Amino acid sequence: MSWVVDNAGLIGSLALEHVRHSLLPVVWGLALSLPLGWIAHRWRLARGPIVLLTGVLYTLPSLALLPLLPVLFGISALSELNLMLALTIYAVAILVRAVADGFDAVDPDVRRAAVAMGFGGARRLWTVELPLAGPVILAGLRVAAVSTVSLATVGILIGVTNLGYLFTNGFQRRIVEEILAGVVAVAVVALVVDLLLVLAGRLLLPWTRASGAAPARAASAGTAA
Amino acid sequence: MIEFRSVRKTYADGRRGETIAVDGVDLVVPSHRTVVLLGSSGSGKTTLLRMVNRMVEPTSGAVLIDDEDVREKDPVALRRGIGYVMQQAGLLPHVRVIDNIATVPVLRGTPRREARERARALMDTVGLDARLADRYPAQLSGGQQQRVGVARALAADPLILLMDEPFGAVDPIVRRELQQELLRLQRTLGKTILFVTHDVDEAFLLGDEVVILAQGGRVVQRGTPDEIVAAPADDFVADFIGAAGGRRELRVERRSGALVAVDAAGRVQGVVRGAPGEGGA
Numbered sequence: 470m471s472w473v474v475d476n477a478g479l480i481g482s483l484a485l486e487h488v489r490h491s492l493l494p495v496v497w498g499l500a501l502s503l504p505l506g507w508i509a510h511r512w513r514l515a516r517g518p519i520v521l522l523t524g525v526l527y528t529l530p531s532l533a534l535l536p537l538l539p540v541l542f543g544i545s546a547l548s549e550l551n552l553m554l555a556l557t558i559y560a561v562a563i564l565v566r567a568v569a570d571g572f573d574a575v576d577p578d579v580r581r582a583a584v585a586m587g588f589g590g591a592r593r594l595w596t597v598e599l600p601l602a603g604p605v606i607l608a609g610l611r612v613a614a615v616s617t618v619s620l621a622t623v624g625i626l627i628g629v630t631n632l633g634y635l636f637t638n639g640f641q642r643r644i645v646e647e648i649l650a651g652v653v654a655v656a657v658v659a660l661v662v663d664l665l666l667v668l669a670g671r672l673l674l675p676w677t678r679a680s681g682a683a684p685a686r687a688a689s690a691g692t693a694a
Numbered sequence: 695m696i697e698f699r700s701v702r703k704t705y706a707d708g709r710r711g712e713t714i715a716v717d718g719v720d721l722v723v724p725s726h727r728t729v730v731l732l733g734s735s736g737s738g739k740t741t742l743l744r745m746v747n748r749m750v751e752p753t754s755g756a757v758l759i760d761d762e763d764v765r766e767k768d769p770v771a772l773r774r775g776i777g778y779v780m781q782q783a784g785l786l787p788h789v790r791v792i793d794n795i796a797t798v799p800v801l802r803g804t805p806r807r808e809a810r811e812r813a814r815a816l817m818d819t820v821g822l823d824a825r826l827a828d829r830y831p832a833q834l835s836g837g838q839q840q841r842v843g844v845a846r847a848l849a850a851d852p853l854i855l856l857m858d859e860p861f862g863a864v865d866p867i868v869r870r871e872l873q874q875e876l877l878r879l880q881r882t883l884g885k886t887i888l889f890v891t892h893d894v895d896e897a898f899l900l901g902d903e904v905v906i907l908a909q910g911g912r913v914v915q916r917g918t919p920d921e922i923v924a925a926p927a928d929d930f931v932a933d934f935i936g937a938a939g940g941r942r943e944l945r946v947e948r949r950s951g952a953l954v955a956v957d958a959a960g961r962v963q964g965v966v967r968g969a970p971g972e973g974g975a
Contacts, residue, residue, distance in 0.1 A: 582784030584749060585856075586797050586846075587774030600788045676788045679830040 472646040480635070484654055487631035491621040492662070494553045495614050498560025505561070506568020507594075520566055527562035531555060531623050552624040559620060560613045567609020571602030604677050607670045611663055618659040622651075632658070696723040696746055696854065696888060701755035703741055703911065715741045716752070716911035725853070726884040730901035732891060734934075738911025739890045743856050746888060747773045759854065774802050777847030777855040777885070781862045783839040785831040791817075791842055792827040798850040809849070816845040821875060837868035844876070848883070857889045861896065873899055894935050898923070906931055 473480065505523070509516040534555045539546040542554065575598050583597045622633030635651030638644075671678065703716040716738040723729040731739040744750040745757045748769040757764050764772060785794050793800075795813035800806055817824055820841045831839055840860060847855055861869045873896060880887065891897050897904045898919035905916040908930060915927035923942060926932035936942050944955040946966050953966040 576787075578780065578782055578784050579786060581749070582778070582780055583786065585747060585773055585778040585780070585784070587770050587772075587801050589770045592801075597786060597788075603788075674788070676830040676832070679833050 472644060473650050476647075476650075480632075480650060480654055483630065483632050483634055484658055487618070487621055487633075487655070487658055488662070490549065490552060490624055490629065490631050491556065491614070491618045491658075494556035494621075495560050495610070495617050497553075497557045498564050498613060498617075499610065501557070501561050502564035502568050506565045507572060509565065509569040510572035516569065520569065523562045523565040526558050529558070531559075531620065532626070534558065535623070535627050547628045549624075549629050551627060552621070552629045555623075556617050556621060560617055563613040563616065564606075564609050567606050567612075568602070571605035571609070572598060574605050575601045600674070603674045604670070607666065607674065611666050614662050614666060615659045618662055619655060622655060695725045695760055696886065697721070697758040697761075698742065698745070699756045699758065701742070701745060701752045701757060703738065703745070703750065704753050714910045716745075718755070719911065719913055721905060721913065721916075723886055723888050725886050727902045728880060728887040728889060728900055730889045730891060730897040730904045731907060732894065732897040732901075732904050732934075733907035734892050734909075736909050737907035739892075739907050740858055741911065742907075743858055743888055743890050746854070746856055747776045747778065749773075774798055774850065775852055775854075777850070777852040779840075779843045779847045779855065779857045779860040781859040783831070783843035783860075785839055785842055785846070787831050789830075790827070791822075791829050791831065791834070794831065794842055795845045795849050797846055802850060813845070813849060816848055819848070819879070820845045835868075836864045837872060840864055840868075840872055841875075844872075844879075848879075853886055855885045855887045857887060859891055860889075862891070862893070869896075876900060898935075906934065 505519055509519040535551060536546060538544070538551050538554050544550050544554075579601065580593070580598065583593045588597060621631055622636060624631050625633035625637050632651050632654050635647050635654070639647030639651065698719050698721040701716055701719045701721075702714075704712040704714050707713045719738075719742060721729075721742075731742060733739045741750050745752055746759070746764065748764055748767075751765070786797070789797070792810055792813050795816055796804075796806065796809035799809040799812065804812075814824060814827065817827065822838060822841050822845065826834060826838065831842065834842065840863075843860060847857075861872045864872065877900065889897075889900055891900075901919060903916060904919055904922055906914050906922070906927075908914045915922060915931050922931065922935060926935060944957055944963060946953055947956050948954075949956075949962065954962045955964045955966055957963050
């Protein structure tokens with residue numbers, strides 16, 4: 470415990486770096502996945518290739534991706550950007566599927582009603598379909614965020630310092646407490662991020678809690694949530 | 695006035711050629727009247743209804759609203775001018791009751807405050823408690839949701855209402871309540887209503903005119919409910935409306951000291967009042 474107390478400041482600043490290294494890729498990943506997932510939902514023919522391709526991305530070992538990306542994008546191998554691009558790719562792999570599933574889950578009756586009311590295509594997408602796809606997308610986002618927080622520790626292998634530093638440093642100096650502190654700190658960051666996402670969901674998707682108290686409603690409300 | 699002119703709709707059906715959904719329908723829905731399309735599933739009644747707001751385009755023929763071909767109108771603008779009520783209400787689950795009702799006026803550019811005020815007034819019109827305004831649809835009963843659906847269709851004060859089995863998913867007691875409510879509303883509003891149902895009693899109750907459709911989207915009979923009950927066009931109609939086998943034939947009998955109407959199976963269907971010989975009761 471003494472090591473943790475003596476190095477609380479270090480752990481804190483590493484944790485902040487860690488949050489930055491993992492959250493930006495999740496945001497970028499979501500921004501890329503929304504259009505890709507929508508295309509996969511909208512055009513059946515595109516769905517197979519898109520889901521397959523992004524699924525394959527997820528199987529790429531990070532140890533291979535980190536030296537490959539600099540070659541492809543002409544960036545420094547030892548940069549934050551390299552790590553964050555790799556993490557973005559993994560986030561996309563998870564999120565595209567979630568976005569496509571989310572749009573698929575929108576009740577066709579509700580979509581039809583929106584057409585009949587006179588929603589134009591774009592407006593229907595932003596104000597009806599996207600919010601109703603929200604719960605499924607959020608579920609995917611939580612998985613992506615937690616896995617990215619965990620994965621971000623590989624950054625230390627290309628000299629990008631975040632909580633992963635505690636693993637390599639602790640290993641080299643044989644300080645078990647330091648390694649354990651890193652494990653716990655990563656878990657805490659992941660939990661906090663997850664909690665924030667849940668809270669954001671409650672704020673942005675308030676109706677999902679309302680449907681819990683539904684009196685006898687079979688079809689449309691239930692499936693969307 | 696809505697007019698269907700030789701409207702036909704076919705769907706390509708793989709190797710087997712084509713499926714006929716609507717087969718050469720000519721039909722006029724006069725202004726301020728309720729016309730009910732009555733038929734079982736596969737009779738093309740919903741397809742016909744959706745041609746009015748261009749959710750379905752006819753393969754041939756034309757649909758006209760006040761002598762203007764709907765194909766010449768922008769579909770989105772057209773739909774904002776036509777009220778639409780569907781089964782399960784089709785409410786937006788993520789939008790509060792008040793904003794569900796205000797949907798179309800807001801789409802048409804009415805300021806939200808104003809649209810909400812009108813929505814509140816409409817809640818009263820359709821018999822909804824004002825306290826439900828801030829609820830989400832899932833927090834309402836089926837009957838309440840359906841009332842919201844009707845209020846939403848009325849919000850932009852359209853001349854035409856399209857109603858696609860609007861009361862099909864609620865229990866019989868609530869359904870009767872909603873039917874009476876619609877009759878009451880229609881007496882004051884006088885909308886041009888095209889109403890789709892497979893429920894014979896509902897059709898005869900609500901329709902000024904009833905159009906009976908058979909499989910493949912053919913019109914087999916049209917007329918007032920009286921005309922259809924009195925003279926079914928053929929065996930299909932007679933069977934469909936329950937006239938065959940004497941199910942709509944009643945005879946009067948005296949049982950337990952009261953005059954009652956008895957059906958062909960001998961079951962008492964109701965008490966007869968004011969019949970000759972009843973002494974003017």
